Amino acid sequence: MRWRWPKRIAAALLFAAALALATDALFPLPVEKLRPPFSPVVLDRDGKLLRAYLADDGAWRINKRLDELSPDLVRLVVAYEDRWFFRHPGVNPASLLRALVQNLRAGRTVSGGSTLTMQVARLIEPKPRTLAAKLVEAFRALQIEARFDKREILELYFNLAPYGGNLAGVGAGAFAYFGKDARELGLADAALLAALPNSPSRTRPDRHPKAAGKARDKLLTILQRRGVVSAPEAADAASAAVPARRVSMPASAAHAADWLRTRYPERGVLPTTLDADIQRQAEALLRVHVADLRRRGIDQAAAVVIDSETGELQALAGSGDFFDESHHGQVNGALAPRSPGSALKPFVYALAMDRGLATPDTALVDTPTAYGAYSPENFDGQYRGLVPLREALVWSLNVPAVGLVSRLGRDGLYPFLLRAGVTTLTRPESDYGLSMVLGGCEVNLLELSNLYAMLARGGEWxxxxxxxxxxxxxxPHLISPGAAYLLADILVDLRRPDLPRAWRFAVNQPTVAWKTGTSYGHRDAWSIGYNRRWTVGVWAGNFSGAGAPELVGSEAAAPLLFAIFNTLPGASDAAWYAPPATAAEREICPLSGQPAGPA
Known part of the structure; x- marks a missing residue:
């Protein structure tokens, strides 16, 4: 007899377990609903949100880990919604009983008694608030607790909770109402967002700010009574203004964000190397510059900033204003293939120096020359006879550059550009010919700027x-450190638009090696500059391809190049290049630039 009760208890427990397993199998937890589609997001190098996109179901829902949330928010929600959250198994019978008594006394539903886990269950399977629905929520809560730990359940709640309209999850709510990341919320912000999911349609602050304020203050009063917040903290939080309108979701680096989403469509979170501050500054300067260009019949410009040392993209702006539809602002000018004009000339000179064909003082021929039916001309229509390579590059003369391309032969500019990652050369080399060095091909701003970043690293691509x-x-080193050094020594002497006569004597001005380019017909203007720390590229033109007389690299693009350079951190502190071991001095003939012969 004495063993009868233990046996009955064991049998009952086994039956209960079997029933639970059978019920769980018959009514499985819809786990997929716990992971709804999230908003794709693009982050900067520090994890700051640059741009978010609507989720597939039309909601703003920014996924957040629990450790990415304000501690105040987590503390207030648990203390207000479910004080015993970390102690109960998903259902709190005492809370349900208390709610039943309160509802009977009031003659209506004034309290639900739901735990946070039960609220998660209701969020994935919304139902009218009935006794049957409450039982289903309790069952689902037990299923959730069996599959997830408490921190995971809290994370589910914060990513599913409604915050009014199409805002789902606290990540979206924090940005929409406070313009903040959820980890940056203060006590007043956290209190409002903790109260909002109880009745999001009636207390959303952008439509019902007074009701939102009352809900927040009620929460603060209750939590002060429970000792969760002090009286001064509650009073200070209650005095904060309630946001009366929604903040637009971040849309910085829009061109870069759209490009990366297209490039990596399977990734919901894109952590980039972009620097939010540099991006913002570049966009602001570009916007001002484009406004000035439009007074001269030039509609657009684009800019990129690359960290010369690491090759990391720091900023990319493809037009003056992404949202300016009248000027086709959503076209990404940083990736559009355009004629580079003279911007490829430095690489021909570098290849010639590496092949032993010339040095900076070698005299190059600048006279009328015919290559079959092709006769290149200089920009100004003049010829100078014998010109030192250094001056030919500084003056951006066409004839000497074409002459060097001819001497380089088949292993010249075209295969070099392919090795250097230029993707816009889609035709055979024979289709481009010698005019390639003068802009007879297409490149995009990002890849062209990366070519100059290679020079900034001493020729390492x-x-x-x-x-x-x-x-x-x-x-690989596609250009030798010696040739890269000599190029920098030449290009730093170009006359700058910001300080045309005395930049070397200016204080706190970055030293920059730079080059411009102007395409045939004045359709594209380029300016790319670099030092050890930064590489900046600028393009200006019209997306329609129309030319304009003032579309000249030194006038339409260079001023923005130096405006950006002057704002970059550490740009003026970057040490200039020292001669590498492979760059040595020797005696030369002052006329030809060739090695001096015997006396």
Whole structure:
């Protein structure tokens, strides 16, 4: 007899377990609903939100881990919604009983008694608030607790909770009402967002600010009574203004964000190398510059900033204003293939120096020359006879550059550009011919700027690194350190638009090696500059391809180049290049630039 009760208890427990398993199998938890579609997001190098997109179901729902939330928010929600959250198994019978008594006394539903876990269950399977629905919520809560730990359940709640309209999850709510990341919320912000999910349609602050304020203050009063917040904290939070309108979701770096979403469509979170501050500054300067260009019949410009040392993209702006539909602002001018004009000339000179064909003082022929039916001309229509390579590059003369391309032969500019990651050369080399060095091909601003970043690294080419989780890679030296040094020594002497006569004597001005380009017909203007720290590229023109007399690299693009350079951190502190071991001095003939012969 004495063993009868233990046996009965064991049998009952086994039956209950079997029933629970059978019920769980018959009514499985819809786990997929716990992970609804999230808003794709693009982040800067520090994890700050640059741009968010609507989720597939039309909601703003920004996924957040629990450790990415304000501690005040987590503390207030648990203390207000479910004080015993970390102690109960998903259902709190005492809370349900208390709610039943309160509802009977009031003659209507004034309290639900739901735990946070039960609220998660209701969020994935919304039903009218009936006794049967409450039982289903309790059952689902037990299923959830069996599959997830408490921190995971809290995370589910914060990503599912409604915040009014199409705002789902506290990540979207924090940005929409306070313009903040959820980790930056203060006590007053957290109190409002903790109260809002109880009745989001009636207390959303952008439509019902008074009701939202009352809900927040009620929460603060209750939590002060429970000792969760002090009286001064509650009073200070209650005095904060309630946001009366929604803040637009972040849309910085829109061109870069759209490009990366197209490039990596399977990724919901894109952590980039972009620097939010540099991006913002570049966009602001570009906007002002484009406004000035439009007074001269030039509609658009684009800019990129690359960290010369790492090859990381820091900023990319493809037009003066992404949202300016009248000027086709959503076209990404940083990636559009355009004629580079003279911007490729430095690489021909570098290849010639590496092949031993010339040095900076070698005299190059600048006279009328015919290559079959092709006869290049200089920009100004003049010829100078014998010109030192240094001056030919500084003056951007066409004839000497074409002459060097001819001497380089088949292993010249075209295969070099392919090795350097230029993707816009889609035709055979024979289709481009010698005029390639004068802009008879197409490049885009990002890839052209990366060519100059290669010069900034002493000739080492690397692909542009855009995602923060991409592996860091080194690459081959496509140009020798000696030739890269000599090019920098030449290009730093170009006359700058910001300080045309005395930039070397200016204080706190960055030293920059730079080059411009102007395409045939004045359709494109380029300016790319670099030092050890930064590489900046600018393009200006019309997306229609129409030319304009003032579309000249030194006038339409260079001023923005130096405006951006002057704002970059550490740009003026970057040490200039020292001669590498492979760059040595020797005696030369003052007329030909060739090595001096015997006396």
């Amino acid at each position: 690397r692909p542009v690194r855009v995602l923060a989780d991409d592996p860091k890679r080194s690459g």
